[in-house]
Amino acid sequence: MERPRFLKCAPMLFVMYCVFAMSFLAIEATTNITTDQSSLLALKAHITNDPHNLLANNWTSSTSVCNWVGITCDSQNSRVVALNLNSMSLTGTVPPHIGNLSFLVQLRLRNNSFHGSLPIELGQLRRLEILHLGLNSFQGEIPSWLGSLPKLQNLSLFINNFTGSIPPSLGNITTLRNLKLWNNNLQGNIPEEIGNLINLEIFDLYGNQQISGTIPPHIGNLSFLVQLRLGINSFHGSLPVELVHLCRLEVLQLGYNSFQGEIPSWLGSLPKLQMLYLHVNTFTGSIPPSLGNITTLRILQLWNNNIQGNIPEEIGNLINLETFNLYGNQHISGPIPSTIFNISKLEYIELEMNRLSGPIPSTIGLAFNLKGLWLWENELNGIIPDSISNASQLTILELQSNSFSGPIPTTTNDLFSGNLRNLRVLKLFSNQLTAESSTQELMNFISSLANCKILRVLSLSNNPLSSTLPVSIGNLSTTLREFRAIGCKIKGSIPHEVGNLSNLTTLNLGNNELTGSVPTAIGKMRMLQVLSLAGNKLQGSIPNEVCHLRNLGDLYLSGNKLSGPIPACLGDITSLQKLYLDSNSFNSTIPASLWSIKDILRLNLSTNSLNGHLPLDIGKLRVVYEIDLSGNELSGDIPSSIGDTNLLGEENLSAKKECILSILQVAVECTVEMPENRLDIANVLGALKNIKTKFEKSLART
Ligand SMILES: *[C@@H]1O[C@H](CO)[C@@H](O)[C@H](O)[C@H]1NC(C)=O
Ligand SMILES: *[C@@H]1O[C@H](CO)[C@@H](O)[C@H](O)[C@H]1NC(C)=O
Ligand SMILES: *[C@@H]1O[C@H](CO)[C@@H](O)[C@H](O)[C@H]1NC(C)=O
Ligand SMILES: *[C@@H]1O[C@H](CO)[C@@H](O)[C@H](O)[C@H]1NC(C)=O
Ligand SMILES: *[C@@H]1O[C@H](CO)[C@@H](O)[C@H](O)[C@H]1NC(C)=O
Ligand SMILES: *[C@@H]1O[C@H](CO)[C@@H](O)[C@H](O)[C@H]1NC(C)=O
Ligand SMILES: *[C@@H]1O[C@H](CO)[C@@H](O)[C@H](O)[C@H]1NC(C)=O
Ligand SMILES: *[C@@H]1O[C@H](CO)[C@@H](O)[C@H](O)[C@H]1NC(C)=O
Ligand SMILES: *[C@@H]1O[C@H](CO)[C@@H](O)[C@H](O)[C@H]1NC(C)=O
Numbered sequence: 256m257e258r259p260r261f262l263k264c265a266p267m268l269f270v271m272y273c274v275f276a277m278s279f280l281a282i283e284a285t286t287n288i289t290t291d292q293s294s295l296l297a298l299k300a301h302i303t304n305d306p307h308n309l310l311a312n313n314w315t316s317s318t319s320v321c322n323w324v325g326i327t328c329d330s331q332n333s334r335v336v337a338l339n340l341n342s343m344s345l346t347g348t349v350p351p352h353i354g355n356l357s358f359l360v361q362l363r364l365r366n367n368s369f370h371g372s373l374p375i376e377l378g379q380l381r382r383l384e385i386l387h388l389g390l391n392s393f394q395g396e397i398p399s400w401l402g403s404l405p406k407l408q409n410l411s412l413f414i415n416n417f418t419g420s421i422p423p424s425l426g427n428i429t430t431l432r433n434l435k436l437w438n439n440n441l442q443g444n445i446p447e448e449i450g451n452l453i454n455l456e457i458f459d460l461y462g463n464q465q466i467s468g469t470i471p472p473h474i475g476n477l478s479f480l481v482q483l484r485l486g487i488n489s490f491h492g493s494l495p496v497e498l499v500h501l502c503r504l505e506v507l508q509l510g511y512n513s514f515q516g517e518i519p520s521w522l523g524s525l526p527k528l529q530m531l532y533l534h535v536n537t538f539t540g541s542i543p544p545s546l547g548n549i550t551t552l553r554i555l556q557l558w559n560n561n562i563q564g565n566i567p568e569e570i571g572n573l574i575n576l577e578t579f580n581l582y583g584n585q586h587i588s589g590p591i592p593s594t595i596f597n598i599s600k601l602e603y604i605e606l607e608m609n610r611l612s613g614p615i616p617s618t619i620g621l622a623f624n625l626k627g628l629w630l631w632e633n634e635l636n637g638i639i640p641d642s643i644s645n646a647s648q649l650t651i652l653e654l655q656s657n658s659f660s661g662p663i664p665t666t667t668n669d670l671f672s673g674n675l676r677n678l679r680v681l682k683l684f685s686n687q688l689t690a691e692s693s694t695q696e697l698m699n700f701i702s703s704l705a706n707c708k709i710l711r712v713l714s715l716s717n718n719p720l721s722s723t724l725p726v727s728i729g730n731l732s733t734t735l736r737e738f739r740a741i742g743c744k745i746k747g748s749i750p751h752e753v754g755n756l757s758n759l760t761t762l763n764l765g766n767n768e769l770t771g772s773v774p775t776a777i778g779k780m781r782m783l784q785v786l787s788l789a790g791n792k793l794q795g796s797i798p799n800e801v802c803h804l805r806n807l808g809d810l811y812l813s814g815n816k817l818s819g820p821i822p823a824c825l826g827d828i829t830s831l832q833k834l835y836l837d838s839n840s841f842n843s844t845i846p847a848s849l850w851s852i853k854d855i856l857r858l859n860l861s862t863n864s865l866n867g868h869l870p871l872d873i874g875k876l877r878v879v880y881e882i883d884l885s886g887n888e889l890s891g892d893i894p895s896s897i898g899d900t901n902l903l904g905e906e907n908l909s910a911k912k913e914c915i916l917s918i919l920q921v922a923v924e925c926t927v928e929m930p931e932n933r934l935d936i937a938n939v940l941g942a943l944k945n946i947k948t949k950f951e952k953s954l955a956r957t
């Protein structure tokens with residue numbers, strides 16, 4: 256059995272510790288296995304909830320403590336050396352008696368609901384090497400007496416509610432390998448003394464929010480450090496050059512702080528770095544080419560900083576890179592280096608929201624493992640290279656808001672043909688892409704996309720496609736949820752086959768040049784929540800099948816040449832919140848059924864040829880933000896029931912009547928707030944004032 260090592264206490268540094276330790280010598284001399292048993296029974300008595308009765312039926316005086324669950328004794332069964340109650344769903348506190356377990360080497364209470372503070376008596380556990388208290392609700396300060404545990408190697412206090420600052424005394428525990436304090440409520444600076452922990456391998460302060468100050472240069476002395484995690488805190492200042500000595504560092508996590516200055520080029524000489532997280536800070540300057548030296552690097556996160564300049568070619572040397580993220584630096588410019596796609600392990604590239612220009616390098620065909628490519632909001636141009644079809648693992652491709660041009664590929668230059676079977680999200684909107692000029696059809700593009708069996712989102716909006724929709728649109732995967740092609744100069748009629756897209760929730764073909772009628776097959780898209788065909792040249796009446804869309808929330812058919820009656824069955828779509836039928840040629844009376852739509856927020860029927868009286872039961876509308884019936888041929892008096900309506904409520908009745916009056920007689924926009932919410936009457940009055948202005952203006956016009 257090990258003897259107490261008090262004779263080793265010669266150095267001045269440990270004098271205090273010796274005095275402290277010797278005061279417990281007497282206790283240790285008098286303890287034995289019976290003390291251990293009573294200490295553990297004291298712990299049991301402090302457990303207030305043991306839902307699985309793990310201790311209740313097991314920790315009994317009738318059996319030896321060495322047979323108790325969670326207890327390990329030494330080889331002679333003479334003393335308890337380990338207490339492990341991990342993940343037992345226990346609630347309770349740690350009594351001071353635990354300090355009597357004088358031979359304890361490991362104390363593990365991880366993942367329970369222990370609370371309260373740590374009793375000072377734990378400082379008597381001279382032999383303790385492992386103290387794991389993570390995932391509990393311990394509170395109070397991290398005790399400075401921990402610094403007097405001479406053999407402690409692993410100290411895990413993560414995910415608790417410890418407050419206060421990190422005690423400098425921890426710097427005394429030179430045996431410490433592992434210091435995990437993440438996700439607590441600690442604040443203050445990192446004490447310089449941490450630099451004394453020459454055996455430290457993991458130093459983790461992640462997610463404390465308020466630990467502040469700069470990184471002390473002394474951290475650079477920790478030559479065994481493998482992980483340094485300071486993310487989600489309030490650090491500032493630049494990175495001290497002394498960190499260059501951390502030649503075993505694999506993880507440097509500094510994200511979500513206020514670090515500043517340039518990204519130091521010496522990072523390039525950390526020979527084992529695998530993960531470098533510098534995101535969400537205020538780093539400036541450019542990306543040092545030396546980063547290309549860290550061939551061990553797997554994750555490079557530099558997003559949301561103020562970095563500018565080009566992406567260095569040397570990044571292409573990072574043969575182990577899996578994730579590369581420069582998102583939202585605003586000022587990173589120049590071309591995407593062709594060498595990047597030569598990295599065969601690359602899975603995710605996020606370069607969106609920068610000022611990159613030039614084309615996508617054709618080397619993208621070498622990125623066999625690429626799963627996500629985000630390039631949106633840059634100044635990229637040129638064609639989308641054919642070779643992208645080699646990137647067969649691609650799941651998310653977001654190229655929107657750039658200046659890409661040329662035809663959307665077809666079978667002859669088979670961009671998306673066949674290979675991109677894993678594509679889930681394809682966003683090409685706001686570019687200069689066209690349809691293949693010879694056919695004037697999106698045919699081949701759409702046909703090849705039918706191979707993407709898990710496609711969920713397809714957005715082509717704001718491209719000058721100037722083409723027609725092929726019937727093969729019906730072959731797109733039923734997994735498709737969103738299809739948007741707004742403002743694409745799409746001509747011709749809407750194919751009936753669109754009805755096959757049975758899981759579509761959003762279909763937006765607004766602001767095109769579509770002709771013909773609204774296909775009855777639209778009624779088959781039962782999951783549809785948003786349907787917009789506004790701003791086209793559609794004719795005929797609204798087919799009653801539209802009323803089958805019982806999940807529809809928004810229906811936009813404004814600005815077409817639709818005519819005939821407004822189908823009364825629209826009133827059956829109880830989910831409808833927005834109904835825009837304005838600027839058409841509907842010529843019926845307003846069907847009374849519309850007033851029974853429970854949740855309608857906005858109703859715009861303006862600029863049609865609607866006639867007749869305003870239905871008396873307008874007051875049935877429960878929730879309304881906007882009604883616009885202007886530009887019709889409505890007539891009639893204010894319905895006498897109007898004073899009873901929810902629409903009006905009690906307050907300011909006369910002002911609101913004026914508003915309703917304006918609907919009926921002058922027919923301008925009327926905005927009424929939700930009466931249930933009791934919104935500030937000033938808002939209502941503001942809206943009414945607006946109406947009055949409009950009212951006066953429209954009088955002036957006539
Ligand atoms: C431990 O650390 C503290 C603070 O750094 C120091 O004052 C003390 O002398 C050290 N020694 C012992 C044995 O606690
Ligand atoms: C207590 O639990 C241990 C470990 O599960 C088991 O070996 C022992 O038999 C149990 N003792 C009693 C009295 O249930
Ligand atoms: C924590 O303990 C619970 C209950 O025993 C268990 O289900 C869960 O997996 C544990 N979680 C961790 C992170 O160990
Ligand atoms: C164990 O510790 C408690 C509290 O620290 C103390 O009151 C008690 O005397 C100790 N028992 C033994 C047997 O040493
Ligand atoms: C203590 O921490 C080190 C370094 O992280 C680790 O390798 C070791 O397995 C840990 N020891 C125990 C007993 O948990
Ligand atoms: C942590 O401590 C704070 C302050 O004492 C308290 O408001 C909060 O509820 C505690 N959180 C947990 C999870 O115990
Ligand atoms: C640790 O680092 C500090 C600051 O970089 C330095 O002054 C000190 O001499 C170093 N200590 C040891 C023991 O290397
Ligand atoms: C690291 O990279 C820089 C710039 O790319 C280069 O000049 C230097 O020689 C490299 N250093 C090492 C040690 O490879
Ligand atoms: C791509 O990498 C290979 C070796 O992995 C190399 O031979 C080739 O020159 C590289 N190409 C580019 C464009 O960097």
Ligand SMILES: *[C@@H]1O[C@H](CO)[C@@H](O)[C@H](O)[C@H]1NC(C)=O
Pocket residue numbers: 617618619620621641642645
């Ligand atoms: C596409 O992949 C094949 C190997 O499957 C390769 O031979 C070809 O060069 C790649 N194309 C491009 C343009 O990178």
Ligand SMILES: *[C@@H]1O[C@H](CO)[C@@H](O)[C@H](O)[C@H]1NC(C)=O
Pocket residue numbers: 733734757758
């Ligand atoms: C799509 O809708 C069909 C019914 O039309 C349904 O059977 C299927 O589970 C849905 N598929 C997905 C991926 O949501």
Ligand SMILES: *[C@@H]1O[C@H](CO)[C@@H](O)[C@H](O)[C@H]1NC(C)=O
Pocket residue numbers: 818819842843
């Ligand atoms: C509505 O318009 C259609 C065609 O424009 C016409 O046939 C019909 O008679 C009109 N109905 C009414 C009530 O004006």
